[in-house]
Amino acid sequence: MAGAKLRFGAFIAPFHPIDENPTLALHRDMELVEWLDKLGYEEAWIGEHHSGAYELIASPELFIAAAAERTKHIKLGTGVSSLPYHHPLMLADRINQLDHMTRGRVMFGVGPGALVSDAFMMGIPASKQRDRMDEALDVLVQLLNGETVTYKCEWFELAEARLQMTPYSRPSVEIAVASQVSPTGARAAGKHGASLLSLGATSTAAFNALASNWAIAEEQAKTYGKTMDRSGWRLVGPMHIAETKEQAYKDVRYGLEKWAYYFSEIANLPVIPAGDGDPIDRMVESGMAVIGTPDDAAARIEQLMEQSGGFGAFLFMAHNWADFAATKKSYELFARHVAPRFQGLNENRVASIDWVKRNKAEFTGQMQAAVGARIVQHMVEKGTDNIRPELVEMITGQAPKAE
Structure with missing residues (x-):
């Protein structure tokens, strides 16, 4: 019987350089x-996101x-909703509506907000973003479970607040x-028994923290009487694959430099390890990214499974390193040749x-006997005039006599 089915998908921030048409970029996403969806992810x-110019989607x-x-089958998640930017009742109501509109295909990813520039424009101190996320999440969980909430803090207030519709997904959206x-x-996920979405899981620091972060979540869950489910744990990392490693390297030179520029100069998070030589080699050798073949991708998934102790889904960080045709091909190769292994x-x-190979001799003998029996039956009834000579010889052991 088949074992647990590892899921696959994409985490689409997205990342679009500022030298292209933003409308077309959104449609390409x-x-x-x-x-x-067509490939079965x-x-x-x-x-x-609301600033920085690359990550164009303001409303997931x-x-x-x-x-x-x-789409028909793929589940769709907010990746992520920045909780300090929204009144919890309004956000919960929108997610609950999507849960009904998608018939349970929506997932609710949450975080404090990744870009300080976003928070700055709204007058939110960066030092308070994580505290506000925790406050909002506490009441969001209650609201999405159908509870009535009264709560007041420095940045929002709820007075007998409740959602009008019972959640479509029970007990609530994930x-x-x-x-x-x-x-x-990890602490927030554990407190609520929520799923964990590990971003940048293939970077050295995040990769080394995988097992410890899960342990933190489990410890926190135990404190609050919750349980953590590894099938809800998603790991996110960048990959691009092609038929050969050489082709993969050639593909990503299309857009890698612009992607790296955004992280180092705008998001203030350098992603390519320092050093000499080809930056693609440095990324691959550090383990930060897979740029190679389906076998390279499979090896990395196996490594992540071993390091983490087990998880439920791996998500490609959508990066636009390659042009769109090569990007689509990368996802197709993974779906065809990597996903089936897991x-x-x-x-x-x-x-x-x-089984067929082990029993080949027996099956071949049965086939020959069945065919031979029909040939003999025909020879008895009609003679050998219209039977191919080699078939007569196979059955009788003698070549047919010439007339």
Whole structure:
């Protein structure tokens, strides 16, 4: 019997350089989600950002509503909703509405907000973003569970607040808390028994923190009488694959430099390890990214499974390193040649072909006997005039006599 099925998807911030048409970029993001749905990917997470120019999606809820109408199976998550930017009742009501509109295909990813520039424009001190996330999450969980909440703090107030509609998903929509190297997200996930969304899981620091962050979440969950489910743990990391490593390297030179510029100069988070030589080599050798073949991608997934102790889904960090055709090809190669290894899709096929090979001699003998019996029957009834000579010889052991 097949084992647990690892899920795959994409975490779409997205990242679009400022030298291209933003309208077309947004439509390309939508096309990517449609492509993922056709390929059988299970999840797509859509980001929320308001400054910095690269990460264009301001409302993941709007994007998800449109994507849900264009897809059939894939689940769609906010990746993530920045809780300090929203009144909790308004956000809960929008997510609950999406839960109904998508018939349970929406997921609710939450975080404090990644860009300080976003918070600055709203007058939110960076030092308070994580505290405000915790405050908002406490009441969001209650609201999405159908409870009535009265609460007051320095930045929002709820007076007998409740959602009008019972959640479509029971007990509520799935909530996932973003986590990087610090324990903030793991602690919040554990407190509420929520899923954990580990961003940048393939960077050296985040990779080394995987097991410890999960342990923190489990410890916190125990304190609050909750349990953590590894199937809800998502790891996020960048990959680009092609038929050969050389082709993969060639593909990513299209947009890697612009992507790295955004992180180092705008988001203030250098992503390419310092050093000499090819920056692609440095990324690959550090383990920060997979740029290579399907076998390279599979090896990295196996490494992550071992390091983490087990998780439920791996999400590509959508990066636009390659042009769109090569990007789509990368996702296709992964779906065809990597995902089946971790989803047990070919276990029965392997068992079937092995069984046939083991019994080949017996099956061949039965086939020859069945065919031979029909030839003999025909020879008895009609003679050998219209029987191929080699078939007569196979049955009688003698060549047919010439007339």
